[in-house]
Amino acid sequence: MESHGKNHQKDLDDDLSLKPITLSKYSNRVELKTLLERSDRGAGLVGKKVVIGGWVKSSRAVKKDSPPPPPVVVVPSPSSGGDQSHTTANIRCTEIIQSKMSIFRRFFDVLSGGGKTYPIFDKTELSGQKAAPPPEYVFYFLISDGSSVSSLQVVVDSALSTVPATQLMALGTCIVAEGVLRLPLAASAKHVIELEAEKLLHVGTVDPEKYPLSKKQLPLHMLRDYSHFRPRTTTVGSVTRVHSALTLASHTFLQYHGFQYVQVPVITTTGFGEMFRVTTLLGKTDNKEEKKPAKEKDGFSIDTVKAAIKEKTRLIDHLKRSDSNREAVVAAVYDLKKTNDLASQLEMKQKSKPGTLVKSEKLDFSKDFFGRDTYLTSSGRFHLESYASALGKVYTFGPRFVADKIDNARHLAEMWNVETEMAFTELDDAMDCADEYFKFLCKYILENRHEDMKFISKRVDKTITTRLEATASSSLLRFSYTEAISLLQKATTRKFETKPEWGVALTTEHLSYLTDEIYKGPVIIHSYPRLAKPFYVRLNDDKKTVAAFDLVVPKVGVVITGSQNEERFELLDARIGEFGIAREKFEWYLDLRRHGTVKQSGISLSMEHMLLFATGLPDIKDAIPFPRSWGNANN
């Protein structure tokens, strides 16, 4: 128990050995978290019989009656983003069975990710065929069930399995085992308990030739091609648990402070900017006749791809300049390479294939499903306002869509936002709300996802927990856009692509300079020029600026935007004209000013950007399970 010194007091306080083991709710197994995240790390459970289930993170075979193998390190050393790496440097079996048949070497190379230290068996020895009685082995598995970052060592006698050993041992195999918890036999083991299996209740094999995670240590950007498998890596598992915590924390924080949840629609007739159309007029491509999903992206104009290349090059420069970790730079370079490839393909193909776009004029949208044009919503705040004008404080959480042809590390076509609207409030109130909500989230994950954050700080970003702690306990600096511009203008040694002059929108490099270099932390910038923010933002008395703000954080950029909305009918009406927006679409919104108008303000938090800040991940495509971006929607 020496290795867990800081838990001693807690150990004394509650006699854990008396506590029964809680079954996983709705399942006849015990979650590993229940065993491994006790303050005694399971010591009090020795001798108990349990059923556990999980997936193989690493495996070793040792001939029976050999001494037990040395311990495995449960939390792997910090290296790359992707993993399955519990085995990496720690496979030093006492008895490495040498390869006897070279025909299997390739197979095992795949299985073990090309490592040379993996045990190799003779086919007849371990395949479970009846021809010859197989020699007896003891398998040591590290099993993870995703309930926590920790894995359990499971010891299985080869006699228990009818599945060939090579299959049983493959990374990713699903195993459900009944057995008895015991102290590890190896004196030097770092883990406190392990399971001696008595029965294998289920084995779900993998085909290592085809299973992408068989190649260990895949970096995050390569894992993106396997979004349905990547939660099986420790890093993505931890990120998902943090994401989950942020979601619960959001609902809890807002409802605690009197906000009512309101279900705003995804399909809408209201909005502006680039939007996705929702239609049934084109029918569904018939399943049976469907062509293979088009992998080629020749629908994109070369101009937009070139613009993307320019933006990505800029991002790489920025990442190199700032103190980003190597992983971020590697990912960005890989990303740029893919876009360059696309550009070459496009230039080749574009000449030979003429476009076959059908102009929308030919379609009669009054015959569409809803009898009119409908789109995917880009913001829930309009609809939310109508409920704020009745219930006071309301919020929602839903998907928001932008059809801009942008593909970079900060943008997705589908992102999920938490949005609030509050009647009887002004800009300062919205800034207070953003400030406290944001800090609550930081604090919440530090307190409630301690193990995952420890792992993420080792694997992704060493500074992440200190950064979150500093943010949670400090008060965020607030200054105006005008002050921001004058700060940027003072940076005479610094060359900005966009010259900081009053009236220009603040760019990524401006925001990065202010948060990464000047303030080294999150800030709130408010009172933007009237044309830099949407039409619904309230005009300030100076007539030049509007009551909007952004909460900007280092490395990521804007995490929360907010504004006081224009409650005066005439001014809102004029702003709609100023922006050249179709008034008809906003008649119902104007109605809210015609009848019982009230001062109101609200905020919008991008959950994916929040998750980037909370984890230090460099790319937004890793902050959502199934990213949708320009040219990418895989499942």
Place this chain on the structure above:
Amino acid sequence: MESHGKNHQKDLDDDLSLKPITLSKYSNRVELKTLLERSDRGAGLVGKKVVIGGWVKSSRAVKKDSPPPPPVVVVPSPSSGGDQSHTTANIRCTEIIQSKMSIFRRFFDVLSGGGKTYPIFDKTELSGQKAAPPPEYVFYFLISDGSSVSSLQVVVDSALSTVPATQLMALGTCIVAEGVLRLPLAASAKHVIELEAEKLLHVGTVDPEKYPLSKKQLPLHMLRDYSHFRPRTTTVGSVTRVHSALTLASHTFLQYHGFQYVQVPVITTTGFGEMFRVTTLLGKTDNKEEKKPAKEKDGFSIDTVKAAIKEKTRLIDHLKRSDSNREAVVAAVYDLKKTNDLASQLEMKQKSKPGTLVKSEKLDFSKDFFGRDTYLTSSGRFHLESYASALGKVYTFGPRFVADKIDNARHLAEMWNVETEMAFTELDDAMDCADEYFKFLCKYILENRHEDMKFISKRVDKTITTRLEATASSSLLRFSYTEAISLLQKATTRKFETKPEWGVALTTEHLSYLTDEIYKGPVIIHSYPRLAKPFYVRLNDDKKTVAAFDLVVPKVGVVITGSQNEERFELLDARIGEFGIAREKFEWYLDLRRHGTVKQSGISLSMEHMLLFATGLPDIKDAIPFPRSWGNANN
């Protein structure tokens, strides 16, 4: 205090007068809930100065130095669904000012919903014009801010207002007032405190000629045309707060039991059945040139409208037979009338206008935004499974879309579901989960939305709280589809449109017979015929049935569906073939069976159907703020 006898003990326990008044978070006002939902109903706050804000629910004017008017009843009598009816039967001002100018009569008729007892002023008397000094009045307002079902009486001296009295008094006017809390002057008042205003800080007027809620007592089905205003009615306000509570209860229940929230995508390439296409190929209809939203629905075939009429007629029959309240029947009849009108229009127009549909063959979807066909998701469970196969127990909450041309009281094109997937579980586990989750929701709203449920039971459904209490405390009966069929066959006196024979899908009337008439409560029906449930459901050993279930409740129908999913690759593959579904779209899903497959099951709760059950509302269009259904998407 006699009227609050049951609170006496609580009053003695805590000296509320010592408690400070809590300001609304992020606003310089006090929420009415804070004042009115204390156990002393505010008595301890007399003499305190506060700022409050809200919208006028009723108003009366009394000439100064007249005795104060008799009390108003804060919670109106049970009558129709819609409201704004605090004024309805209770306007018995001590001094009714008689109309002097007939020109204003129409105006006030609209203002007061045609009532004859409303005070009528002379224009010069109350319009605030400088011409003649206006006589002095005292206004009595009932103000609601949506924080609870209760309203506060606010007393305003006409001298405080620069806004003409007629405007100030209109229903729906927004008022922010500073004043002092006092005991009501009228001895017979039922309310404990009221606010004597000292300053009006903000007045947001309405235009009663155009404000739809000026007509009081609009029934729910007519309010649907004003979805942006209807939260201002007491009924929709209460329903929204119950909806909000169900949302928080869901997250809390699932996370407490170890489920991780996973963000599954809305845009997908995976799915089957009628789906909405997401595209940018057709562009956005240009804002400026856009025609007025097509109100006419001539895109719908007469056949589908006729089918809708048939279904609606059946619903009305059903409602009349069962013990539904009158409101439900009236709403259904109104709905049928609208559909009949549509049918007539269609028959007239259809001959003259040929369709102009463009066939999908002409479009090249490889040039679309994502480089392939993309749709709005109909279920999150596929994507969720990939996370269950790594994290164990996961859930999500998001919009699900079905493009079937159905328009009835139980179906929407966009509905929000809570979905779970649990690795290492079977059908029984999923049924346990559904059972406990469902009962938790019932219990939660009884305990946490007491005031709103009291109001809803008065206004919408008298039996609702007893029904919820019974459900929360009983255990749900479970029986198989086969047993259900034999029960239905025993009902020899009952004529079903679809004859109950083994193999047919259970229809609305079957489910209604079982839950409304036989069991008079929610039941779980499981083990359906293999073709009655989707391809991914696990085949039972009898090879005839599959491991699926439905949790069915009286009046509403299915609230939760669930299933154990087919974990065996060969069987899943065969089922995909059996259903004639494009295998390519489900390759990634099959991957989950190829690599580390595990027994898993999950459930899907329709939040809107749950809300119907929880409130007794008869139509799903009132269970979501902005309903999207065939031919309807208003904002």
